[in-house]
Amino acid sequence: MPELPEVETIARFLAAEVSGRIILRSEVRWPRAIACPSAQEFAQQICGREIRSVTRRGKFLVLALDEGFLLVHLRMTGRLLVCDAARKDACATPFNDAHTHVYLYLDGDKILRFRDVRKFGRLYLVQDPAQVLGELGPEPLGPDFTAAALGDLLRGSRRLLKPFLLDQRRIAGLGNIYADEALWRAGLHPLRRSDSLSAAETERLHGAIQDVLREATAHGGTTMRDYRSADDAPGQHQWSLAVYGREGQPCPRCGETIVRMVVQQRSSYYCPHCQPAETQAGRGGR
DNA sequence: ACACCCTCCTGGAGGC
DNA sequence: TGCCTCCAGGAGGGTG
Numbered sequence: 236m237p238e239l240p241e242v243e244t245i246a247r248f249l250a251a252e253v254s255g256r257i258i259l260r261s262e263v264r265w266p267r268a269i270a271c272p273s274a275q276e277f278a279q280q281i282c283g284r285e286i287r288s289v290t291r292r293g294k295f296l297v298l299a300l301d302e303g304f305l306l307v308h309l310r311m312t313g314r315l316l317v318c319d320a321a322r323k324d325a326c327a328t329p330f331n332d333a334h335t336h337v338y339l340y341l342d343g344d345k346i347l348r349f350r351d352v353r354k355f356g357r358l359y360l361v362q363d364p365a366q367v368l369g370e371l372g373p374e375p376l377g378p379d380f381t382a383a384a385l386g387d388l389l390r391g392s393r394r395l396l397k398p399f400l401l402d403q404r405r406i407a408g409l410g411n412i413y414a415d416e417a418l419w420r421a422g423l424h425p426l427r428r429s430d431s432l433s434a435a436e437t438e439r440l441h442g443a444i445q446d447v448l449r450e451a452t453a454h455g456g457t458t459m460r461d462y463r464s465a466d467d468a469p470g471q472h473q474w475s476l477a478v479y480g481r482e483g484q485p486c487p488r489c490g491e492t493i494v495r496m497v498v499q500q501r502s503s504y505y506c507p508h509c510q511p512a513e514t515q516a517g518r519g520g521r
Numbered sequence: 522a523c524a525c526c527c528t529c530c531t532g533g534a535g536g537c
Numbered sequence: 538t539g540c541c542t543c544c545a546g547g548a549g550g551g552t553g
Binding site (some may be wrong): 311312334351352353354355392393394395398460461499500 | 532
Binding site for chain 3 (some may be wrong): 236238294308310311353355401403410411460500501502
């Protein structure tokens with residue numbers, strides 16, 4: 236499930252592979268993969284466009300075109316793959332399979348394709364990226380995301396910490412894995428209320444979010460099952476996870492058994508010892 | 522403003 | 538072996 240580090244890894248790879256290339260033609264095999272405009276308009280409008288750059292905003296890939304923007308959200312199992320036209324039948328991931336929904340044929344005999352087993356991912360072709368990205372919160376590794384800024388966000392919310400961290404309108408780019416890892420690093424229980432954090436706890440959470448995202452990006456992301464970069468390479472951060480997916484295993488910090496619970500329909504993994512529900516002051520979740 | 526539940530999807534895992 | 542059911546989960550929607 237691509238979150239910020241995975242999308243960043245893909246963006247960096249794609250930037251080197253497709254920047255400056257012209258989209259000669261496209262093929263949309265599953266129209267619903269195109270969120271906007273219609274699949275027909277998409278095919279017409281994208282033809283002849285030059286890809287100027289590939290960057291990331293939150294969990295979105297942002298392909299700046301000479302005219303407009305192609306935005307891609309991979310959701311759970313979406314992938315963008317590049318290959319040489321001459322070697323398309325030798326791809327590690329089958330070139331022609333039922334899960335590949337959009338093909339973009341580029342100059343220089345390159346092909347960029349969108350594949351998604353679960354069909355949750357979407358492509359957006361827009362003039363103004365704010366149409367899609369406008370509601371996103373700050374970039375957690377950007378200059379605006381200071382501990383003070385996080386404090387303001389936290390004080391403005393009465394939600395539980397875990398759903399707070401997953402809300403892309405508050406912070407853009409965290410998903411289930413890194414939210415759990417950040418909470419563990421900060422020693423904060425997922426059910427703490429956002430506006431209950433002390434200044435020291437806010438500071439810890441801020442550092443934890445940035446550290447885990449930087450480390451995971453340096454590792455090329457986390458591959459639990461499906462994630463691969465655009466060159467089919469898996470990430471390596473799964474070997475460094477402290478709590479996510481580790482129910483029943485010992486906490487790397489204290490040895491206590493990691494617990495899984497469901498918070499708002501989502502798995503949450505935490506260490507009951509390192510992330511106590513009760514605060515020092517004696518109040519708190521449960 | 523918040524929680525809660527549903528929908529979208531499919532392959533993989535577990536039960537029998 | 539094989540069939541059946543359940544489940545993961547990001548985001549957006551509806552409802553209370």
